[in-house]
Amino acid sequence: MRFLMKTFGLLLVAGLILAAAALAWGHFNILRIHPDLPELAQITQPDRSLELPVRITYINTASQRMPRSAVLDPDLDPHPDASYAMSHPSFVVEWQDGRIFLIDLGMDAGAAIDFGLPMEMVVGAEPIEPHDATSIALAEHRKRVAGIGFTHMHVDHTSGLEKLCADLIPRQPDSEPIPVFQHHNQLAQVNHTTRGAKAAVHAADCTEIRSLGFETGLLSVPGFPGLYAIPAAGHTPGSTLYVVQLRTYPGGSEGFHDDVQTWVITGDIVNHYQGIEDGIRKPPLYSLLVVPENDEQLGRVRDFLKRLSHEPGVELLVNHDRNQLEATGIEKY
Ligand SMILES: [Zn+2]
Numbered sequence: 001m002r003f004l005m006k007t008f009g010l011l012l013v014a015g016l017i018l019a020a021a022a023l024a025w026g027h028f029n030i031l032r033i034h035p036d037l038p039e040l041a042q043i044t045q046p047d048r049s050l051e052l053p054v055r056i057t058y059i060n061t062a063s064q065r066m067p068r069s070a071v072l073d074p075d076l077d078p079h080p081d082a083s084y085a086m087s088h089p090s091f092v093v094e095w096q097d098g099r100i101f102l103i104d105l106g107m108d109a110g111a112a113i114d115f116g117l118p119m120e121m122v123v124g125a126e127p128i129e130p131h132d133a134t135s136i137a138l139a140e141h142r143k144r145v146a147g148i149g150f151t152h153m154h155v156d157h158t159s160g161l162e163k164l165c166a167d168l169i170p171r172q173p174d175s176e177p178i179p180v181f182q183h184h185n186q187l188a189q190v191n192h193t194t195r196g197a198k199a200a201v202h203a204a205d206c207t208e209i210r211s212l213g214f215e216t217g218l219l220s221v222p223g224f225p226g227l228y229a230i231p232a233a234g235h236t237p238g239s240t241l242y243v244v245q246l247r248t249y250p251g252g253s254e255g256f257h258d259d260v261q262t263w264v265i266t267g268d269i270v271n272h273y274q275g276i277e278d279g280i281r282k283p284p285l286y287s288l289l290v291v292p293e294n295d296e297q298l299g300r301v302r303d304f305l306k307r308l309s310h311e312p313g314v315e316l317l318v319n320h321d322r323n324q325l326e327a328t329g330i331e332k333y
Contacts, residue, residue, distance in 0.1 A: 026191040026292030033185060034297040035216035035231040037304045042218045043228075043243055044311045046260045052226035052247040053101075055094040056263055057333040059137040061106030061160060062088040063322055064116050066125035069283065071271035071320070076280045084272060086125075087322035088112065088156050090134040091265055092333045093227060093244050099146040100138075101224050103242045103265050104319065105160030108133035115156050135164040137333055142167060147224055148180045148207065151267025151319065152239040153194035154291075158201050165206035177208040181221050183231045184214045186238025193291050194236050218243070234298035235268045235291065241301075242267075262314045263330075269301045273324040276305045276316065 046052070068077055068084045091103040107115060109130035116128025135142050142164060150157055168175075180201060187209070190198055202209060212219050212229055221227040226245040233239050242265040251257050270276050279302055287293035309316045318324045 022192040023289070023292060026193065029189065029191055030233065030237060030292050030294045030297075033189060033233040033237045034294065034300070035185070035233055037216075037232070037300065038218040038230060040304075040308060040311060043262060043264075043308060044314065046226070046245040046262065048260060050225035050245075051095065052245050052260065053093045053095050053224075054247050055092075056244055056246055057092045057094075057331045058089045058317075058325065059092065059106065059134050059333045060087045060089050060131055060322065060325070061108070061133055061137075062112035062116070062128050062130045064119060064125050064128040066119060066123055068272065070119070070123035070125065070286075071282060072275055072280045073283050076278075077274070078278070079274075083323075085322040086119075086271065086320045087325055088115075089317075089319055089325065090137075090160060091242075091244075091317065092138070093224075093246075094144075095224075098144050099224075100141065100144045101147040101149070101221070101227060102134065102145055103149050103244075104151055104157040104267075105134045105148070105164060107156055107159045108135075108163045111155060111159040133163050134160040135167045138164075145178055147221065148178055149221065149227075149229060149240070149242055150180070150182070150186070150201065151242065151265060152236040153186060153190070153197040153201065154236065154268070155197045155200075157267070157319070158197040161201060161204050161207070165204050168206045171206065178206055179210040179223075180204075180207045181210050181212050181229065183212040183219070183229060183238060183240055185231055185233060186240060187211055189237030191237065191292065194238065232267075232269060232297075232301045234294050234301050239267055239269065241265065241269070241305075260313065262311075263317055264305065264308060264314065265317045265319070266305060267319055269298060269305065270318060271320040273316070273318045273321050276302050276309065276318070279303070279306070 088106040112130040119125035228243040230241040244263040
């Protein structure tokens with residue numbers, strides 16, 4: 001018995017040392033990664049000669065109500081008692097020829113339950129409500145998925161991929177693997193919070209990985225005109241913003257007059273829109289212990305997004321802020 005107790009104690013100590021080492025490495029690594037952001041004019045002056053996408057919608061795969069103190073530093077939040085619901089969306093971008101590009105895939109019901117339980121225990125969240133997984137919401141249109149990008153490698157953004165691949169089987173013999181685009185930082189820089197999701201994304205059997213290279217700034221996603229990735233880091237080494245330049249027809253689709261609406265998908269740079277508008281950081285304990293973050297870089301990205309959001313024709317989409325998503329008027333798929 002004493003031997004067992006001693007072994008258990010030693011294993012516990014070893015586990016704690018390993019966890020502390022992983023956390024320390026995560027902090028060391030994220031502080032080294034601070035990619036330059038593009039000029040606003042590169043985003044606000046779209047290339048209208050391109051075959052721009054014509055529709056953006058979203059699929060919210062799960063919702064969970066929780067106190068705002070879980071996502072905004074309560075010492076800086078002027079409205080800590082306001083209601084907040086965390087959403088887990090997949091954004092569906094469509095071109096005239098029917099091709100779909102997915103930005104994030106959210107979670108299926110099982111993954112949502114696994115994700116939601118610790119939130120109940122740690123931050124006093126209500127039970128998570130799983131909605132339709134991305135593959136279920138797309139139904140037969142899942143065959144039109146021609147490209148995928150992830151804002152970052154965390155399971156609440158990536159785990160819907162497994163079901164998409166499973167539902168695409170049997171695939172047509174001539175069907176090409178779906179390219180998953182990743183910047184070098186998302187491909188090669190991992191920490192203990194991203195390793196599992198990255199491994200699962202790379203093991204998916206309906207996709208293949210395409211590198212977006214090492215460059216920073218506004219990066220075109222090859223084959224998808226009007227879609228751009230911006231390496232941002234801050235939250236995870238590979239955190240990426242996505243910009244969608246959408247062709248719109250304010251006078252109806254028969255009209256000759258067209259316009260461009262710019263949507264910027266922010267991933268988890270903030271988890272509440274107020275984080276951008278009022279420059280409020282996440283709770284310090286979250287950035288210290290849960291996900292090792294670079295708040296200096298996050299501050300730069302928050303400021304960049306705020307300036308961008310004040311430009312005409314630009315709208316932000318904050319993944320985890322359900323009220324904000326609904327307020328933008330973006331339609332559900
Ligand atoms: Zn997330």
